[in-house]
Amino acid sequence: MGRKRPERTARRANERAARQLVRDREKLAALSTGGSKEHPIHVDSAAVVEVRVRSLACPQCAGNYRLIDHRAPASGLREVDVKCDQCGAPRTLWFKLVTSEPN
Ligand SMILES: [Zn+2]
Numbered sequence: 001m002g003r004k005r006p007e008r009t010a011r012r013a014n015e016r017a018a019r020q021l022v023r024d025r026e027k028l029a030a031l032s033t034g035g036s037k038e039h040p041i042h043v044d045s046a047a048v049v050e051v052r053v054r055s056l057a058c059p060q061c062a063g064n065y066r067l068i069d070h071r072a073p074a075s076g077l078r079e080v081d082v083k084c085d086q087c088g089a090p091r092t093l094w095f096k097l098v099t100s101e102p103n
Contacts, residue, residue: 022060029059029091040077040096049078049095056093058084065091 034041034056043049053065063086070080078095 025059032059034093034095037073037077037079037094040094042098043095044097044099046078046097049080052095053080053082053093058087058089058091060084060089061087063087065093 029035031039033039041052043052049070050067053067056065057063058065061084063084065082066085068081068083068090070078073079076097078097080093080095081090082093083090
């Protein structure tokens with residue numbers, strides 16, 4: 001009766017911290033290789049892209065990615081939409097095709 005609920009305040013602080021953690025992880029993912037057009041993951045061929053996607057883990061829950069769609073916005077560049085199989089977080093990964101063969 002009119003008693004304070006410190007546990008609720010604590011929960012709210014936890015939720016705030018959790019949201020901040022999600023944001024921090026997103027920021028880190030955007031800065032890491034493959035997270036942006038400026039820092040694509042280098043691959044030998046387009047065929048390797050799917051394999052690389054499967055080898056990556058979701059920064060939020062370490063789950064596996066599922067490939068949703070991929071585009072070629074520029075020659076040698078692949079923009080890949082993926083979704084985490086575990087938490088459902090969507091992400092766009094960038095790949096650059098680096099070939100040792102002469103063009
Ligand atoms: Zn996830």
